Amino acid sequence: MLLVANAGEEGLGNLKGSRQIVKEYEGRIREFYSIDGYMDHITTDAVGSRRYEVEVLTEGGHSFTNFGNRNAIAYLASMIDTLYTLKVPQTKTKTTYNVGTIQGGTSVNTIAQQAKMLYEFRSDSREDLEFMDQHFRAVAESYRSKQVEVNTVLVGERPCSSGVDPVKQDRITSKVTEILKKHTGTEPKNQCGSTDCNIPLSQGIPSVCFGAVRGGGAHTRQEWVDIDSLKEGYRVTFELILSCF
Structure with missing residues (x-):
């Protein structure tokens, strides 16, 4: 397992951190998870x-x-x-x-x-x-x-998604969905989006982006997060990590 704090996801960063990870570990990545955003949705397809x-x-x-x-x-x-x-x-x-x-x-x-x-x-x-x-x-x-x-x-x-095995993608999507549902009490919406997962998804690597906080108003000056929800986010993140062993 590799845990990375990367840069370049927003704005003109052009996913440079995610690109570097996939480049350095080419052919060795079985699954890719990105922790970003809110806990009410997960991203499984690349925009x-x-x-x-x-x-x-x-x-x-x-x-x-x-x-x-x-x-x-x-x-x-x-x-x-x-x-x-x-x-x-x-x-x-x-x-x-x-x-x-x-x-x-x-x-x-x-x-x-x-x-x-x-x-x-x-x-x-x-x-x-x-x-x-x-x-x-x-x-x-x-x-x-x-x-x-x-x-x-x-x-x-x-890039958009390309060549991802639907069975493998569904498996990790279901896993993340169940973990979020367990700790938040609600089932997250499944959506497409532009995240660090774009790079692995474009290379056929099953990937999911999910959040570890509650909030709203993304990309506005009124964006907010519920600090107390970080406790739920920690539980979600740690359970996902432990599920990989």
Whole structure:
């Protein structure tokens, strides 16, 4: 058994910790568990994603003297609006997109020469991820045709599940479900998600991500956790560890 406290799961970390674990122990990992999130759900299927930094550059200038020159912020805003008109694939899977940050300009009386954003799209279907990527590239190219410089950099890529033995996956999923149910009194919901398990799941390794705390409001400034629930979380975690012997 290997117990690891790793880094890089959130944001632009691109699962670098999980990638390194799977790389160093290639061919030797039978099962993979990630302790992350709340105890009311478990994640057993990987949601893949691609993340791009998008930069728009124009000539800019003084807001009065050079009025009429192209504004990078205006073009970036227009590009965002275009991206948000897309209807995601209507399949059995779930596909989403999001602009997470924007920045640019230098002052109130300056026509912005530069503006940036971070854009991502996600899906538990590799085919739908490719569809989203093609749409994104087409939008970027359409703005380049307006004689605006558009630079795109892939800053994160997370894979979907691939080739996992369903019998082995069901076995560890049932084990974690029963342990959580035993110590919390409720059965956790089974869902797909983007976690450290993406990497092993993409390489056919049975994997489950589960939480060890009660809480809510994830990814907001109002996120909270119930400190007392850590006692339940400890019991869940330790029983899972002992079950492996």
